[in-house]
């Protein structure tokens with residue numbers, strides 16, 4: 001389906017819907033908003049917390065009562081997730097790619113993916129294809145003498161969660177681009193996008209049929225690695241989740257006491273605005289984050305884990321409003337550092353942690369863009385732990401803007417805008433070039449209109 005004509009519609013609908021929302025909510029105490037990071041973070045935190053408490057109280061229930069609702073739901077889900085972990089070793093649903101391609105996924109499986117907010121796609125790519133991409137990445141790095149020129153990590157984004165993964169700041173290899181623009185990737189991304197409600201509040205917020213590229217990096221973790229892993233966190237945002245007007249609208253039911261109406265799959269207002277600027281921010285709207293496995297990985301070898309409860313974001317957003325959190329503290333969340341999920345403030349959620357099942361090269365792994373996740377620790381890792389990060393980012397006004405910057409980075413071999421300015425590939429002739437793009441690739445970079 002064509003998207004371009006609808007883009008104007010979405011923008012004007014957004015403005016109309018915003019006005020209507022303002023009118024509808026005029027009875028409620030308003031929220032102050034900071035469209036850029038506040039200069040005085042602590043006083044802004046105090047101010048927004050007071051305003052949120054007032055707004056929730058106007059619903060006739062206290063913050064504690066509203067939080068109690070979400071806490072009870074989380075407790076039920078944690079029990080369910082723990083039971084699934086005990087019975088099957090994991091609460092992550094798995095689906096064969098062939099079922100996605102043939103459209104034969106049952107309603108029960110779709111419901112389970114929505115309930116858990118995550119999915120493993122078995123055989124997304126042939127194992128040999130994935131292993132061949134892995135070898136070609138090594139060749140790409142070696143042929144450009146990456147070992148000799150690497151200058152070390154370009155950001156300290158993960159400082160608040162305790163460790164750095166083995167990330168290579170490479171974006172434009174043939175392996176990554178072939179996977180991104182493949183028919184198989186488009187097929188899976190369409191399914192993932194369809195888990196969301198893209199039409200709500202009188203607007204269509206994104207086109208579930210068309211992807212935008214969000215070029216990300218690769219991880220290659222060698223055998224024998226001993227790693228502390230990566231602490232539990234979310235990537236959805238930081239203080240902006242409470243402080244920017246677009247997020248205040250996206251989470252309107254969390255912030256106005258109507259928590260029972262909160263739907264983590266409603267895309268309303270999520271495709272407008274962006275996060276506060278930072279060294280590693282996410283400008284794009286991602287229905288799911290994901291990676292494609294380039295090696296076999298055993299479940300006990302330091303792999304990804306999540307709290308497979310999409311509603312947990314509501315808990316994270318309300319938790320700082322309780323009385324035991326200092327008035328100028330958002331449970332440790334601050335601008336430019338990833339949003340930490342910790343035992344101190346969120347122990348109930350962390351009881352629901354669920355690790356991945358064993359995965360094979362060619363499987364892909366997906367989790368809702370708001371979902372809590374981390375990486376387990378490992379000692380003397382058996383086998384490699386190699387992945388390409390490729391999310392599902394559907395075409396929408398926010399992603400269209402980012403796709404234009406991604407196209408410019410692609411043309412010049414630069415690091416994309418959201419990432420540290422390392423630019424290793426600018427002089428690498430054997431990177432993927434404009435002529436190598438197929439129709440999916442051209443559409444995802446905004447070079448062609450989507451086919452009808």
Ligand SMILES: [Fe+2]
Nearest residue numbers: 233234235373
């Ligand atoms: Fe993350």
